Amino acid sequence: MEKHMLILSTTSDFVGKFETENVRILKGMGYTVHYAANMREPPYLSEEERLRNLGLVLHPIDIARSPFMIENNQKALGQILRIIRSNSIRLIHCHTPVGGVLGRLAGKLSPQKPFVIYTAHGFHFYHGAPLLNQLVYRGVEKTLAPLTDVLITINEEDYRSAQKFRLKKGGKLYKIPGTGLNLERFSPLSPEHRLENRKKLHIKENDFFLLSVGELNQNKNHQVVLKALYQMKERGDLLSSLRYGICGDGFYRETLQRWIKEMGLEQVVTLYGYCQNIPEILGCADAFLFPSIREGLGMAGLEALAMGIPVLAADNRGTREYMEHKRNGLIFRYDDMESLIEGISMLRRMSPGEKAMMRKHCLNSVRPFALRYTSAMMQRIYAEADQKIGWDEYESAGDHQRSNGRS
Numbered sequence: 001m002e003k004h005m006l007i008l009s010t011t012s013d014f015v016g017k018f019e020t021e022n023v024r025i026l027k028g029m030g031y032t033v034h035y036a037a038n039m040r041e042p043p044y045l046s047e048e049e050r051l052r053n054l055g056l057v058l059h060p061i062d063i064a065r066s067p068f069m070i071e072n073n074q075k076a077l078g079q080i081l082r083i084i085r086s087n088s089i090r091l092i093h094c095h096t097p098v099g100g101v102l103g104r105l106a107g108k109l110s111p112q113k114p115f116v117i118y119t120a121h122g123f124h125f126y127h128g129a130p131l132l133n134q135l136v137y138r139g140v141e142k143t144l145a146p147l148t149d150v151l152i153t154i155n156e157e158d159y160r161s162a163q164k165f166r167l168k169k170g171g172k173l174y175k176i177p178g179t180g181l182n183l184e185r186f187s188p189l190s191p192e193h194r195l196e197n198r199k200k201l202h203i204k205e206n207d208f209f210l211l212s213v214g215e216l217n218q219n220k221n222h223q224v225v226l227k228a229l230y231q232m233k234e235r236g237d238l239l240s241s242l243r244y245g246i247c248g249d250g251f252y253r254e255t256l257q258r259w260i261k262e263m264g265l266e267q268v269v270t271l272y273g274y275c276q277n278i279p280e281i282l283g284c285a286d287a288f289l290f291p292s293i294r295e296g297l298g299m300a301g302l303e304a305l306a307m308g309i310p311v312l313a314a315d316n317r318g319t320r321e322y323m324e325h326k327r328n329g330l331i332f333r334y335d336d337m338e339s340l341i342e343g344i345s346m347l348r349r350m351s352p353g354e355k356a357m358m359r360k361h362c363l364n365s366v367r368p369f370a371l372r373y374t375s376a377m378m379q380r381i382y383a384e385a386d387q388k389i390g391w392d393e394y395e396s397a398g399d400h401q402r403s404n405g406r407s
Contacts, residue, residue, distance in 0.1 A: 005091035006034045008103045009346050012047040018179040021375050023054055023180045025382055036061050036083055044087050059083050061139040080106040090389050109180045115385050119152040122143035122296025154178050154297045157317035159388040161344035178297040180374035181366055186306040198284045208242045208348050211285035213278060213300045221334055228340045230263040230358040234399055239268050247281060249274040283307050287347045293334045297321060306366045308359040312343045327361040
């Protein structure tokens with residue numbers, strides 16, 4: 001019989017960012033892969049053509065990122081239940097906090113009782129999170145755990161937290177090395193290629209080029225970098241040979257533009273907007289700034305390291321998985337502007353020999369996160385789910401129901 005499964009997330013760009021390898025695995029197992037998300041989000045990007053080219057069956061739903069947009073998410077739950085029923089969905093893989101809530105509720109409420117996998121890309125009740133997060137989000141995850149056949153985590157802190165949850169009978173918990181780092185796409189540029197790309201970006205050969213990649217939102221914490229650069233300027237530090245670029249878009253763009261202007265950093269900071277050629281830009285950087293308050297793992301940091309670029313990273317449960325202070329970069333507290341300034345200065349002062357040694361450590365530190373390791377684990381998880389679903393028994397039950405319906 002035909003096998004149908006559903007990937008569920010909040011925003012349309014999720015599959016393109018994180019799930020293309022899983023789609024490949026599932027299609028190789030004979031699944032028709034359906035994808036439900038809010039196709040209007042993010043508003044600056046249209047993904048539908050790309051998603052159809054991946055062979056996905058698309059289902060626009062009214063899911064909202066915020067769990068407090070109750071009306072939207074109630075409507076989305078009804079839409080998900082209809083998708084399950086009309087397409088005989090027997091396997092759901094849900095992502096993002098709200099996607100995880102609605103996917104597991106749909107699995108419970110649906111007469112089809114699909115097998116439910118939930119990947120937690122970063123619990124919102126991380127160590128140091130606000131008390132409200134600790135109470136509400138932890139409570140939600142604990143309540144929904146018994147509706148979860150497989151729970152997947154991507155960092156050690158979340159894995160330990162999840163060990164305290166009671167999953168569905170026979171349920172399993174896994175920790176995987178992120179969504180998989182494509183080492184073919186993210187690898188060091190040749191000196192010639194790097195120089196050529198820097199010229200295209202109007203970065204001089206002797207400029208020290210800092211780069212960040214990520215959605216423009218408060219959590220990504222670009223503001224601490226702007227404040228650090230402003231302080232450096234006020235103290236008379238020479239910024240004429242320092243450049244900072246940000247690849248990404250989001251609702252925080254206008255705020256960042258205003259701050260850049262107010263701080264007089266227009267000649268130093270460039271907002272590149274949403275970029276599809278990230279490796280070409282990333283390979284030009286002298287250092288990668290990753291100041292996020294919260295990360296589940298932080299693929300952007302891993303991608304920089306894979307290109308031999310040292311990372312200045314805020315200390316969080318995600319970056320702790322791969323950052324080694326003064327070996328593959330430097331670590332600072334997300335709100336410690338002085339440590340960030342120190343780190344930028346330290347990287348600028350490094351000798352060619354020190355840079356070469358750090359570059360070597362960068363490349364070595366990402367090996368455990370290679371795509372082949374994540375892919376192998378997901379192949380195993382999907383194979384076990386496929387076996388538990390019992391398609392032969394399901395087909396026989398369906399034939400019996402159809403027979404009774406005709407009698």
